[in-house]
Amino acid sequence: MKPYNPAEIEAAAQSAWRDADVYRAVERADRRKFFCVSMLPYPSGKLHMGHVRNYTINDMMYRHLRMNGCNVLMPMGWDAFGLPAENAAMKNGVPPAKWTYENIAYMKTQCQAMGWAIDWSRELATCDPSYYRWNQWFFLKMLEKGIAYKKTGVVNWDPVDQTVLANEQVIDGRGWRSGAPVEKREIPMYYLRITQYAEELLSSLDRMPGWPERVKTMQANWIGKSVGVRFAFPHDIMGDDGQPIGGGRMYVFTTRVDTIMGVTFCAVAAEHPLALHAAKGNPALAAFIDECRHGSVIEADMATMEKKGMPTGLFVTHPLTGDRVAVWVGNYVLIGYGDGAVMGVPAHDERDFAFAKKYGLAIRQVTAIDGEAFSTDAWLPWYEDKARGRCFASGKYDGLPYAQAVDAIAADLAALDLGEKRTTFRLRDWGISRQRYWGTPIPIVHCAACGDVPVPYADLPVVLPDDCVPDGSGNPLAKRADFVDCACPKCGQPAKRETDTMDTFVDSSWYYMRYACPDATVDGKPAMVDARNDFWNPMDQYIGGITHAILHLLYARFWTKVMRDMGLVKMDEPFTRLLTQGMVLNHIYFRRSDKGGIDYFAPDSVETTHDASGKVTGARSKADGLPVEYDGVGTMSKSKLNGVDPQDMVDRYGADAARLFVMFAAPPEATLEWSDAGVEGAYRFLKRLWAFGQARADAIRAATGAFDWRDAAPAVKAARRDIHLALKQANYDFDRIQYNTVVSAGMKMLNALEAAPAGAPGGAAFVREATSILIRVLYPVVPHVGCALWDELGYAREFGPLLDAPWPQVDPLALAQDEIELMLQINGKLRGKLIVPAGADRDAIEAAARASAEVAKHAAGAPVKKVVVVPGRLVNVVV
RNA sequence: GCCCGGGUGGCGAAAUCGGUAGACGCACGAGACUCAAAAUCUCGCGCCUGAAAGGGCGUGCCGGUUCGAUUCCGGCCCCGGGCACCA
Numbered sequence: 001m002k003p004y005n006p007a008e009i010e011a012a013a014q015s016a017w018r019d020a021d022v023y024r025a026v027e028r029a030d031r032r033k034f035f036c037v038s039m040l041p042y043p044s045g046k047l048h049m050g051h052v053r054n055y056t057i058n059d060m061m062y063r064h065l066r067m068n069g070c071n072v073l074m075p076m077g078w079d080a081f082g083l084p085a086e087n088a089a090m091k092n093g094v095p096p097a098k099w100t101y102e103n104i105a106y107m108k109t110q111c112q113a114m115g116w117a118i119d120w121s122r123e124l125a126t127c128d129p130s131y132y133r134w135n136q137w138f139f140l141k142m143l144e145k146g147i148a149y150k151k152t153g154v155v156n157w158d159p160v161d162q163t164v165l166a167n168e169q170v171i172d173g174r175g176w177r178s179g180a181p182v183e184k185r186e187i188p189m190y191y192l193r194i195t196q197y198a199e200e201l202l203s204s205l206d207r208m209p210g211w212p213e214r215v216k217t218m219q220a221n222w223i224g225k226s227v228g229v230r231f232a233f234p235h236d237i238m239g240d241d242g243q244p245i246g247g248g249r250m251y252v253f254t255t256r257v258d259t260i261m262g263v264t265f266c267a268v269a270a271e272h273p274l275a276l277h278a279a280k281g282n283p284a285l286a287a288f289i290d291e292c293r294h295g296s297v298i299e300a301d302m303a304t305m306e307k308k309g310m311p312t313g314l315f316v317t318h319p320l321t322g323d324r325v326a327v328w329v330g331n332y333v334l335i336g337y338g339d340g341a342v343m344g345v346p347a348h349d350e351r352d353f354a355f356a357k358k359y360g361l362a363i364r365q366v367t368a369i370d371g372e373a374f375s376t377d378a379w380l381p382w383y384e385d386k387a388r389g390r391c392f393a394s395g396k397y398d399g400l401p402y403a404q405a406v407d408a409i410a411a412d413l414a415a416l417d418l419g420e421k422r423t424t425f426r427l428r429d430w431g432i433s434r435q436r437y438w439g440t441p442i443p444i445v446h447c448a449a450c451g452d453v454p455v456p457y458a459d460l461p462v463v464l465p466d467d468c469v470p471d472g473s474g475n476p477l478a479k480r481a482d483f484v485d486c487a488c489p490k491c492g493q494p495a496k497r498e499t500d501t502m503d504t505f506v507d508s509s510w511y512y513m514r515y516a517c518p519d520a521t522v523d524g525k526p527a528m529v530d531a532r533n534d535f536w537n538p539m540d541q542y543i544g545g546i547t548h549a550i551l552h553l554l555y556a557r558f559w560t561k562v563m564r565d566m567g568l569v570k571m572d573e574p575f576t577r578l579l580t581q582g583m584v585l586n587h588i589y590f591r592r593s594d595k596g597g598i599d600y601f602a603p604d605s606v607e608t609t610h611d612a613s614g615k616v617t618g619a620r621s622k623a624d625g626l627p628v629e630y631d632g633v634g635t636m637s638k639s640k641l642n643g644v645d646p647q648d649m650v651d652r653y654g655a656d657a658a659r660l661f662v663m664f665a666a667p668p669e670a671t672l673e674w675s676d677a678g679v680e681g682a683y684r685f686l687k688r689l690w691a692f693g694q695a696r697a698d699a700i701r702a703a704t705g706a707f708d709w710r711d712a713a714p715a716v717k718a719a720r721r722d723i724h725l726a727l728k729q730a731n732y733d734f735d736r737i738q739y740n741t742v743v744s745a746g747m748k749m750l751n752a753l754e755a756a757p758a759g760a761p762g763g764a765a766f767v768r769e770a771t772s773i774l775i776r777v778l779y780p781v782v783p784h785v786g787c788a789l790w791d792e793l794g795y796a797r798e799f800g801p802l803l804d805a806p807w808p809q810v811d812p813l814a815l816a817q818d819e820i821e822l823m824l825q826i827n828g829k830l831r832g833k834l835i836v837p838a839g840a841d842r843d844a845i846e847a848a849a850r851a852s853a854e855v856a857k858h859a860a861g862a863p864v865k866k867v868v869v870v871p872g873r874l875v876n877v878v879v
Numbered sequence: 880g881c882c883c884g885g886g887u888g889g890c891g892a893a894a895u896c897g898g899u900a901g902a903c904g905c906a907c908g909a910g911a912c913u914c915a916a917a918a919u920c921u922c923g924c925g926c927c928u929g930a931a932a933g934g935g936c937g938u939g940c941c942g943g944u945u946c947g948a949u950u951c952c953g954g955c956c957c958c959g960g961g962c963a964c965c966a
Binding site: 169300551582677681687744748825827 | 882883884885890891905962966
C-alpha cells in the first residue's frame with residue numbers, strides 16, 4: 001500500500017493542470033459565468049496566512065461552482081506599488097522595482113504550489129506601465145470632467161527628515177525614524193470629487209443584498225449623510241483689505257438648529273480667517289494657533305485629545321436674538337470640514353458642555369423634557385435627546401418638538417437671508433497625491449508660463465524610473481533631473497514634471513476590470529477596458545479582509561460609477577456579492593528604539609515564557625537574548641513582522657493539509673487566531689483518507705453496477721443515511737460559504753465509511769457510492785489528494801475528470817426513516833426521549849408523551865396544564 | 880472618542896425559523912499493537928455531586944419576554960477591526 005506522499009501527489013496534479021491549461025477561462029454563452037476575485041495581494045515577499053485563507057476560500061468556491069456547471073474565472077494580480085517597497089529600499093539599498101518583481105516571482109511559485117485554480121493568463125502587476133498608464137489616462141479624463149481637481153491639503157511633515165509621513169509612520173506624534181515631533185503642513189494636492197457621488201454611493205447600498213449588513217452600515221456611517229441648517233452669524237470685523245471678513249458672515253453648519261437659542265459661544269478652526277485675523281495683534285493667540293497647527297492629522301487623535309480653546313476677542317451677532325457671541329479658537333474644529341466653524345450650545349451638546357465648564361462659559365438650557373431636571377453641575381444624556389426634548393426658554397419656539405423647531409427656525413433664518421436647510425456628508429473628497437516615489441506618476445507638467453499642463457494622451461504613460469533608491473529624505477523623483485526636466489506640452493519651453501504619485505487605492509479601484517481584458521483594445525487601439533469587461537463584470541463574488549470594508553470598497557464603487565458616467569462600463573456597482581473574511585491574528589512583539597520608534601520582532605524570532613494558564617508573561621529575542629515587549633494578538637501584517645510563512649507548512653505537510661487546516665479552523669468571516677496545533681490533525685486526517693482509499697481501492701473499482709438500496713442491510717441503510725445527511729449539510733454550507741463545516745461534513749463521512757459493514761448486503765455498492773461523494777465534497781478543499789484518489793479508484797471512467805465531474809445529489813430515499821426520536825421535556829427541562837412512528841400526528845405524540853414513564857415520574861400526578869408539540873423535534877409537557 | 884463586529888469546555892469551533900448546547904477536530908487521559916519508540920487503532924473527556932442510576936449548574940455579566948433563550952429585548956464588561964497617507 002502506497003503511503004500518503006503529498007509532495008508527489010501535489011506535484012503530479014499541478015503539472016497535469018498546468019500542461020492542460022485547465023484554469024484558463026474564456027467568454028462563452030453556454031454556461032453561467034461566475035467571476036470570483038480575492039483582493040489583490042501586496043507582494044511583500046512571501047505569502048502569508050491571510051493570503052492562504054483568502055485564496056483557498058476563493059478556490060473552494062471556484063471548484064464547487066465549476067462542478068455545478070458554471071464558467072468560473074479566478075484571476076490573480078499584484079498590488080505592487082506602495083510604501084513597504086520604499087521601506088525595504090531604505091533598509092537594503094535595493095530599488096523598489098527589483099525588490100517588488102523578485103517578490104512577485106517567488107510568491108507566484110507559492111501560489112502554484114498551493115494548487116489554486118488561477119487563470120494566470122490574466123496576471124497583472126499595478127507597477128507595470130501597461131497597467132498604470134490607464135490610471136494616468138483616466139486621471140486626465142477626470143480632470144477634464146472636473147472630477148479631479150487641485151486644492152491644498154494637510155499632511156504630516158517630519159522637519160528633520162524633510163519628508164511627508166504616512167499616518168502609520170507617525171508614532172505618538174513623532175516621526176518613526178527621526179523621532180522629531182511631527183508638524184502639519186499645507187501643500188497643493190489633487191483630489192477626486194467622490195462627494196459628488198455621495199448620495200448615490202449611499203442609496204445604492206439598499207440595492208446590494210449580496211453585501212454583509214455590517215459593511216453596508218459602516219459605509220453608510222462613513223458617508224454620514226446629515227440634514228441640518230447652514231446659517232451665518234453676521235459681524236462687521238474688517239480684514240486688512242478694509243472689507244468685512246467673509247463678507248461679514250461667519251457660517252456654521254448644525255443638525256441641532258432647534259437649540260440655536262442656547263448658543264453661548266462659537267468656535268472656529270485655527271486656520272479660520274477670523275482666527276488668523278485675531279492672532280495678528282495677539283501673540284498668545286498666535287502661539288495657541290501655532291500649537292493647534294502642530295500635532296496629528298489623524299482623526300482618532302483629534303477625537304481623543306484634550307479639547308482646548310482660546311478666545312479671539314472677536315464677537316459675532318446671534319442671528320435671531322441679536323446677542324453678542326464670543327468667538328473662540330478650538331483645537332477640535334477642523335478647517336477642512338464644513339465651514340471650519342461651529343456654534344456652541346453647552347446645554348445640549350456633550351462636547352460643548354465640557355468646553356463651557358472648562359472655560360467658565362454660560363450654559364443656557366433651551367430644551368426640556370417633562371419630569372427631567374436640568375442642572376449645569378453635571379452632564380446627563382437626556383440633554384441632547386432630540387426625540388423627547390421640546391423647546392424651552394426659546395421664545396416663540398417654546399414647546400415645539402425637534403422637527404417642527406428645525407423647520408420654524410430654518411424658515412426664520414431663510415427669511416433673514418442668513419441660512420437654509422442643507423444636506424451635508426461626512427465623506428470628504430479623496431486626496432490622491434502622495435509625495436512618494438513608488439507609485440503612479442501624476443501626469444502633469446508645471447510650466448512657468450502655462451501653469452499646470454496635462455500630459456497629452458499620446459505621451460502616456462509617464463514612466464516611473466525603475467532604479468531609484470529612496471533614502472527617507474523626501475521624494476527621490478524630485479532629485480531626478482531626467483524625470484523632472486521636460487518641455488511644456490503647450491508652449492515647448494522648459495518645464496518641470498509633477499513628482500507626486502498616486503495613492504495606491506487608485507490602482508486597486510479597477511484592477512478587477514483589467515483582469516477581464518488584460519490586453520484591452522477598442523477600434524484596434526490599446527484601451528483601459530473593452531467589451532470583455534462587460535462580460536465578466538460586475539463581479540459575482542469579491543473576497544477580502546474586513547479591513548477594507550470602507551476605504552477600498554468605497555473608492556472602487558466610486559471609480560466604477562465615474563467610469564460608467566464616461567461610458568466605459570455598463571455596471572452601476574462592481575461587486576454583486578461580498579465576503580469579508582476575518583483577519584488572521586498572531587502574536588505581536590516589539591521593542592522601542594532609542595529614538596522613540598518601534599522595532600517589531602517576528603514570533604518565531606522570540607522565546608516566550610508563559611504562566612500556568614498559557615498567558616504570555618515575557619519574551620526575549622533569540623538573536624540577542626534581550627527582552628522584548630508583548631503586545632497581545634493582532635492582525636498579521638508585514639509592518640509588525642508577525643506573519644506566518646505557509647511555506648514551512650507546505651514543506652512539512654503539503655498544500656492540501658495547509659488548506660484543510662485553514663478552512664477548518666474557523667468560519668471564513670470570523671477571525672482566526674494562528675496556532676501551529678491543528679495542522680498536524682489536518683495532515684493526519686488526509687493520511688487516514690488516503691489509507692482508506694488504498695485499502696478499498698480494489699473493492700471500489702470492482703463494485704460497478706446499480707444496486708437497489710431497498711435490499712440493503714439495515715446497518716448499510718443507516719450508514720448511507722449518515723452520508724446523505726452529511727452531503728445535505730455540506731451543500732447547505734457550500735451555499736452559505738461556511739467552509740469549516742463543509743470540512744467537518746467530510747470528516748463525518750469518513751467516520752461513517754470506516755464504521756460501515758462493507759460485507760453486508762449492499763455494503764460494497766455503498767462504499768463505492770459514499771466514497772465518490774466524500775471525494776467530491778472534499779475536493780474543493782483538498783484538490784490534489786482528491787484528484788489522485790478519484791483517478792486511482794476508477795471514478796474518472798464513470799464520471800469523467802474530477803474538475804468537471806457532476807456534483808453528487810442527495811437521495812431523499814436515503815434520508816427517510818420509519819421511526820423518529822423526539823426530545824421529551826417536562827416544564828422545559830429535558831427528561832427523556834420518545835420514539836414515535838415517522839408519520840405520527842400531534843395527538844398521537846401528545847398521547848405518547850402523557851403515557852411516558854418520565855411524565856409519570858416528574859409530574860408526580862400533577863395535572864398537565866399544557867403540551868407543546870414541535871413536529872420532528874420535541875414535546876414539552878407543562879405541569 | 881466615534882462607527883462596526885465578536886465573547887460557547889483546557890483549545891479551535893457546531894447548533895439551518897426560539898426547540899437535544901458542545902457536532903467535527905485539537906490537546907489530554909487510559910488501553911491495544913511494539914523489544915522499544917514513532918505511526919496507527921480502541922475507549923473516555925463541560926463543571927459540581929453521586930458507588931451507580933440520577934440530580935444540580937452551565938453559551939462574558941445583570942435583568943426581561945417565553946412552555947422553552949447561545950438565538951429575541953434592555954443595561955453593563957472585555958476583546959478585535961476601521962477612523963481618510965499601511966495595504
